[in-house]
Amino acid sequence: MKDEAIRGAVAGHREAMALAPRRIGQLDRTEALRLLGSVSLGRIVFTHQALPAIRPVNHLMDGEDIIVRLHDGAALASIVTATHATDVVVAYEADVIDPDTHVGWSVVVTGYAHRITDDRELARFAARLRPWAELPGENAALRIKPDLVTGLQLTG
Template sequence: MAEVTAAEAMALLAGVPVGRLGFHHRGLPAIRPVNHLVEDGQILIRTHFDSRLSAAVAELLPQGVVVAYEADDLDFEARAGWSVVAVGTAQPVTAPDRLAHFEGRPDTWVDQPMNKLIAIQPEIVTGFRIEPAR
């Protein structure tokens, strides 16, 4: 394994459409697969108003809620790939101009209206490349 810089880790994260979001729900850890996009140093995800994630983020407004976001790209046959973890604060996006800018993005795989946009401001970003043994 070789550690990558935070900037390279964010670039790797931007290159895949899906990751896993870790957050607290009723005092316990919860993990959900979600689609994301990376823009202006933030990780943006869509959810719906009645989701557990929306409830968890809304509980701690205005300071936001601490979350962990992880994504990877692994080749099991080659035993190679990478993994990135970003830890930071999640808050709903409420500014009309930002909501308009991200209208319909990121695209989601869930077949229901995803009417809430959440921005994660990463504070700690770590990543590793896994290379096959020589």
């Protein structure tokens, strides 16, 4: 009976939070990048065959840079080939938003991405960044250097 009362109180609190008005606050660059580093899943936005494309990916932070693992044959890998001399503009987004209360945060980074070619760096990142699926092929990664960083904090 006590457990039911607790579950009911929690459900009532969540319902009240879901109906409460939200406030949106801006996050500064430092806090936005800190929050980005607190999660390992995000979405990368890039151009593929002249159209916008979005892919969910695992990431890790290396200082302020975002590191994303690539695999052969993926659309994302095609935007930055090993012989591609120029950086490519991408956007990266991650968030943590409670599905019931809609309280949380969202961070969007826009910057230049390039393929990592240094074998020591690749080995270091491969040890820390597991791919979603084990696929045959080379160990490849992408470094995103943040240029524009925006973040929103959603509070109830």
